[in-house]
Amino acid sequence: MDRLVIRGGNKLEGSVEVHGAKNAVLPQIAAALLSSEPLELSNVPDLSDVTSMVNVMQEFGVSASHLPGRVLRLDAGQARSADAPYEIVRRMRASMLVLGPLVARFGAARVSLPGGCAIGARPVDLHLKALAALGADVDVEGGYIIAKTPGHRLQGARIVLSSPSVGATETALMAATLARGETEIINAARDPEVCDLALCLTAMGARIEGAGTHRVVVSGVDNLHRARHELIADRIEAGTYAIAAAITGGHLELLNAHLEHMATVGAALEQAGVQIWPTDRGLMISRDEPLRAVDIVTEPYPGFPTDLQAQFMALMAVTPGASMLRETVFEGRFMHVPELARLGANISLQGTTAFVRGVEQLRGAEVMATDLRASVGLVLAGLVAEGETVIHRIYHLDRGYEALDRKLIQCGADIRRVAA
Numbered sequence: 001m002d003r004l005v006i007r008g009g010n011k012l013e014g015s016v017e018v019h020g021a022k023n024a025v026l027p028q029i030a031a032a033l034l035s036s037e038p039l040e041l042s043n044v045p046d047l048s049d050v051t052s053m054v055n056v057m058q059e060f061g062v063s064a065s066h067l068p069g070r071v072l073r074l075d076a077g078q079a080r081s082a083d084a085p086y087e088i089v090r091r092m093r094a095s096m097l098v099l100g101p102l103v104a105r106f107g108a109a110r111v112s113l114p115g116g117c118a119i120g121a122r123p124v125d126l127h128l129k130a131l132a133a134l135g136a137d138v139d140v141e142g143g144y145i146i147a148k149t150p151g152h153r154l155q156g157a158r159i160v161l162s163s164p165s166v167g168a169t170e171t172a173l174m175a176a177t178l179a180r181g182e183t184e185i186i187n188a189a190r191d192p193e194v195c196d197l198a199l200c201l202t203a204m205g206a207r208i209e210g211a212g213t214h215r216v217v218v219s220g221v222d223n224l225h226r227a228r229h230e231l232i233a234d235r236i237e238a239g240t241y242a243i244a245a246a247i248t249g250g251h252l253e254l255l256n257a258h259l260e261h262m263a264t265v266g267a268a269l270e271q272a273g274v275q276i277w278p279t280d281r282g283l284m285i286s287r288d289e290p291l292r293a294v295d296i297v298t299e300p301y302p303g304f305p306t307d308l309q310a311q312f313m314a315l316m317a318v319t320p321g322a323s324m325l326r327e328t329v330f331e332g333r334f335m336h337v338p339e340l341a342r343l344g345a346n347i348s349l350q351g352t353t354a355f356v357r358g359v360e361q362l363r364g365a366e367v368m369a370t371d372l373r374a375s376v377g378l379v380l381a382g383l384v385a386e387g388e389t390v391i392h393r394i395y396h397l398d399r400g401y402e403a404l405d406r407k408l409i410q411c412g413a414d415i416r417r418v419a420a
């Protein structure tokens with residue numbers, strides 16, 4: 001397995017290109033199943049999760065081709081419903097997102113339950129309730145979700161989500177596009193990636209109002225048609241590089257990044273002593289003054305994103321003073337804490353709150369990546385640790401960061417990937 005070797009101490013300077021959002025592209029690949037005509041997505045990032053999702057689609061007979069200019073063309077004209085097996089779904093939870101489109105278009109789906117993962121139990125009850133509300137018969141048998149639509153067509157309904165789950169909102173949204181009549185999704189997730197999915201579905205002919213608010217209304221149509229849609233930039237990738245600039249006391253321009261998608265993150269960074277301003281090409285991040293300790297609480301969008309908690313913890317680990325990081329989205333998302341401690345961080349965990357006391361200097365060590373964001377949190381810590389930090393199991397990083405090592409090297413980091 002590849003590992004990353006980082007020598008800390010270099011300030012990052014220059015510009016970084018922020019690519020299309022992982023959490024936007026994955027549901028939109030699944031959305032291609034809703035139509036017998038092709039869907040072309042542009043600004044598609046080069047990530048192993050994209051490859052995995054395309055492989056999932058091929059299980060259903062969807063043909064996929066990469067065209068010049070980061071375009072992914074998906075054609076579900078010959079698609080059929082088939083099993084989404086445990087082997088696939090367990091490795092990438094987002095493959096669950098095929099459930100809604102399969103039931104909506106083919107009237108039947110059999111998708112493995114994903115199981116828990118390194119960041120929490122992650123149940124899928126809200127996805128299942130949403131489909132049941134739309135009239136599907138949903139059962140769980142032998143570890144598989146089996147959903148069928150009597151009469152082959154879902155029926156519009158009022159879906160009240162007990163919490164604003166991103167995935168359940170996306171399942172409901174996609175399924176409702178082909179349902180008979182009107183669907184109201186109450187307490188919907190408001191994330192930019194949900195809005196981007198709604199835009200993609202609208203380009204395919206869906207009728208959706210209120211995306212980005214708590215109440216989304218979908219008027220079902222008989223068919224969706226061919227479309228082309230450009231994905232939004234990845235606000236989590238942008239936030240990660242913003243923290244890289246902050247932790248090293250550097251200056252980075254984040255090309256394509258949008259401040260309006262990361263207002264809470266921007267506010268927390270400004271409180272920590274980081275300057276942020278929009279440019280013609282994206283966002284400028286600059287840190288010249290000493291860091292200041294900031295408390296954060298992760299929350300559904302527009303709150304502070306859980307997907308940036310590990311990175312912010314790495315920042316606070318080298319910030320003078322004490323900070324408190326409370327995780328309210330994924331109860332188990334603290335696997336990076338013992339690994340940061342190996343680098344000399346002073347962090348204690350009480351339930352779902354991490355108490356961080358900044359240390360003057362982290363020191364390089366061997367550490368283990370456990371999940372995508374925990375891994376990148378370790379990379380950020382490695383950028384300022386004295387000596388050499390070796391990060392094992394970096395395949396997690398390739399799930400969600402395109403060319404992380406190359407982008408960091410371009411800005412002056414001393415980092416190399418060593419093949420096993």
Ligand SMILES: CC(=O)N[C@H]1[C@@H](OP(=O)(O)OP(=O)(O)OC[C@H]2O[C@@H](n3ccc(=O)[nH]c3=O)[C@H](O)[C@@H]2O)O[C@H](CO)[C@@H](O)[C@@H]1O
Nearest residue numbers: 023094122123124125126127165166167168306307329330
């Ligand atoms: C591919 C993708 O877009 N992944 C993102 C998506 O994950 P994902 O869509 O899985 O996250 P959710 O918003 O659904 O999960 C939020 C919370 O709701 C709980 N829950 C969710 C569904 C359900 O049926 N029952 C239930 O209890 C989860 O366990 C979690 O505690 O949003 C998360 C929260 O912003 C991000 O961290 C992930 O990067």
Ligand SMILES: C=C(OP(=O)(O)O)C(=O)O
Nearest residue numbers: 093094119307372373400
């Ligand atoms: C948790 C994440 O992704 P996923 O939902 O795909 O596991 C993430 O992107 O940090």
